[in-house]
Amino acid sequence: MFHRRDLLKFLLFGTCCPTTHAEENPKWDLTVDAIVVGSGAAGLAAAATLAEGGLSVLMLEKMNSLGGNTVISGGDVAVPGSPVQLKMGIKDSPQMMAEDLIRAGKTVDKERVRFLAQNALSTWKWTQEKWGTRWNPDKLQFDEGQSVPRGLLSIPRSGFALFSSGIEYARNLKVQIRNNSLVEDIFFGPNGEAQGLLVRTRYKFPDPASGTQIKIRARRAIVLCFGGFGADEEFREMVNPSMGKLLATTNQPGATAESIRMAMRLGIKTVDLDQIQALSWISADEIGLGDAWPFIEQYSAFYGIWVNNKGKRFVNERGSQRLRSERLLEEIKNGHRIFGITTQNAIEHQPDDLQATEELKLRGIIRSFPSLEALAVNSSISYTELVKTVEKYNTCVNNAVIDEFQRNLSNTFPLNGTNWFVVEIRPKVHHCMGGIKTTLSMQVLNNKNQIIPNLYAAGEATGGIFGRSRIPCHSLIDALVGGRAAGLHILENTHSKNEND
Ligand SMILES: Cc1cc2nc3c(=O)[nH]c(=O)nc-3n(C[C@H](O)[C@H](O)[C@H](O)COP(=O)(O)OP(=O)(O)OC[C@H]3O[C@@H](n4cnc5c(N)ncnc54)[C@H](O)[C@@H]3O)c2cc1C
Known part of the structure; x- marks a missing residue:
């Protein structure tokens, strides 16, 4: 039987069978411990966590400027049990936050939602204590879908505040950051493990022929934090014809779909790609x-x-x-x-x-x-x-x-x-609720629901948290919690591997 999912694959790639990039013993131009794809909140959280753990980390960004949608965002971050809520006498809890997300999103991955809610406070504290992000001690944002005011506001109130503190922290931890570097493909080893990336360096968005290709090996892991595809009219029209090309977007111009297309071509499992939020x-x-x-x-x-x-x-x-x-x-x-x-x-x-x-x-x-x-x-x-x-x-x-x-x-x-x-x-297209399917540790699954070794994803590149409807203020914290969870899991694996060696 020809399922809708197969039809989508057929439309996107002209095939209904997943392919993997196979090249025996690629000749690597560069080797690092871990590669993070994307320089938004998810990428920064993953890269900083990995570098805190002593790994050599390379962060790749396809655009000339860093920060993705994160840097142009409002910077509001939902945190249950924050000091501001305590000061204002507002009773909130991870359970209430999870219930809000489940109520709004309906088709969400409940386990991931609970994980997000449980880890929001500690991850936010990490940005305050380690990144040095400043947060308004007196104000909270109260948006539709929240049962209580929960959105902390950065100082100044902008995603730039979060991004600039995160990138400085990452640089201090010696994360190598390369802009104009488009990730085009993933290399897999004999056991299906992610081994490295095909990267177009000196890439000039959106010219696919610009720059030159190199191969970069990741000894431990690759984390896909490539964000959403809200600015890609053609892909939007394919996955959600009802929205089509009618609307402009709030997203940065680089929020295009080549990376999610790559993931689908490689047999990576995706969910809810048709769920695209427009702000009214x-x-x-x-x-x-x-x-x-x-x-x-x-x-x-x-x-x-x-x-x-x-x-x-x-x-x-x-x-x-x-x-x-x-x-x-x-x-x-x-x-x-x-x-x-x-x-x-x-x-x-x-x-x-x-x-x-x-x-x-x-x-x-x-x-x-x-x-x-x-x-x-x-x-x-x-x-x-x-x-x-x-x-x-x-x-x-x-x-x-x-x-x-x-x-x-x-x-x-x-x-x-x-x-x-x-x-x-x-109205304008604002958020892509769907994306890559992961485990709680942000390990990427393939279309057979199997974990792809050494491959992780976080942030708006993933699906499962927002289902049919995203609640404002809750996506940056999802990107931060997801990026950090991926980083911690890779470190755990690295340490147990070292002990066994
Ligand atoms: C205007 C605006 C305001 C918002 N305000 C808020 C808010 O106040 N609070 C909130 O919670 N959420 C807000 N959001 C949503 C939130 O900003 C995003 O969901 C979040 O920033 C996603 O973070 P990310 O790290 O997953 O992706 P991004 O920050 O988008 O970063 C992804 C990066 O990956 C890069 N990339 C993609 N493909 C490749 C590739 N193949 N190779 C190399 N690099 C690649 C992209 O160029 C991009 O820089 C807002 C969004 C917008 C657009």
Whole structure:
């Protein structure tokens, strides 16, 4: 019988049989103890752990700049039982974190989820104590899907803070770091063990013919930390045609799929590749994640409405991430534009982002108008319908009811006054929930569910933690815990091997 999985392989490689790279006794250009592929949070955690244990480590990054999605991320990290939670009297536990992830993701690998939750606090402490990452002692991020506020914020609040401290720590531990080095293939030994890599050095992304190929041997292990493929429209369309090429992405341009394709070609097991998360609260007029998302989420979703250019609402603006992005995608497929609308009383109620709002106005990302009519006319929204939509919404707000979209309108304001704000919204691809299937120690499995000796994976390159839906703040910690777990397991194996030698 021809399964969907086989069909996917056929489409991707023109074959339904896994192949392995076979070359007897390759002539190695370089030998190290361990190779880490990718320089994001997972790669840094793996490389630093291995180097702490005394191994010689080579970290390979295909892009000219290091850090992957990690360096452009918000840097928020979910940790149950953190000192900030204790200070604020918030009761949380690894069990609660695991339950949140299982509830949101549904099809997750429960054992891996529990492992992540149990190791989040100690791994986060490691970044504070060893990497020297600074964390805000007074604030927590509380996102959809978390039963309690759990997201620690780096200082400054950016993935760059985490990345720069991690790379400095790795450099101090003498990890060799090579950028412009694309890993193209894995060599396996006679017992199926990962032996080394075919690497294109002086690679200039995205030119596949740039640079030259060399062979690097890893005496102990290879850790695949190559991140997700959110920026690869073609691959996205193949694994999830419903999302297709319609959406832009928040990811860095190098978040492409050649590495996951390589893994599949080599018979490595993957899960949930079709599960791709799009964020619903992104400005249509900015590149990447942009700066308008707090306005869209906090003002236009909490104290306003989302309408299409026909002037109609179509979703609970406070609904789940998955529900909102699915409904927005439908609107886009129907050729509609989407707008978030709010008024002055929302801004006054929550003045935290006042300055940011003013800056976004100056840049033309948010526009303000003295009347609803002026807003509609200038945004090409049907005014006749928009008036009716706002009236209906205001009636529900005044009566504090749950509206037709199941949104509870008891704690917001009617939309009125002489200062109306509008921002155009367009969802963007943000996270790849699927990836390589691993054990708890991050050992890579093949399509027959067997461990591939000496081969590990961590971070967004893997699947199993988020299933159908990722909770914000939980992926960096997954990358850190996974990278560290892989490193510790390799060290354990190395020591027991040495004892037996
Ligand atoms: C804008 C944005 C904001 C985010 N904010 C948060 C947040 O606040 N909190 C949170 O928890 N998560 C956040 N995320 C998600 C999180 O950043 C990622 O899931 C996480 O950084 C993944 O880390 P990683 O190490 O697995 O991959 P990455 O950091 O993406 O690193 C992978 C690296 O591998 C390299 N690579 C790929 N293939 C090869 C190859 N064949 N050879 C050599 N190198 C290769 C890539 O170029 C890349 O540099 C955010 C994501 C984005 C895009």
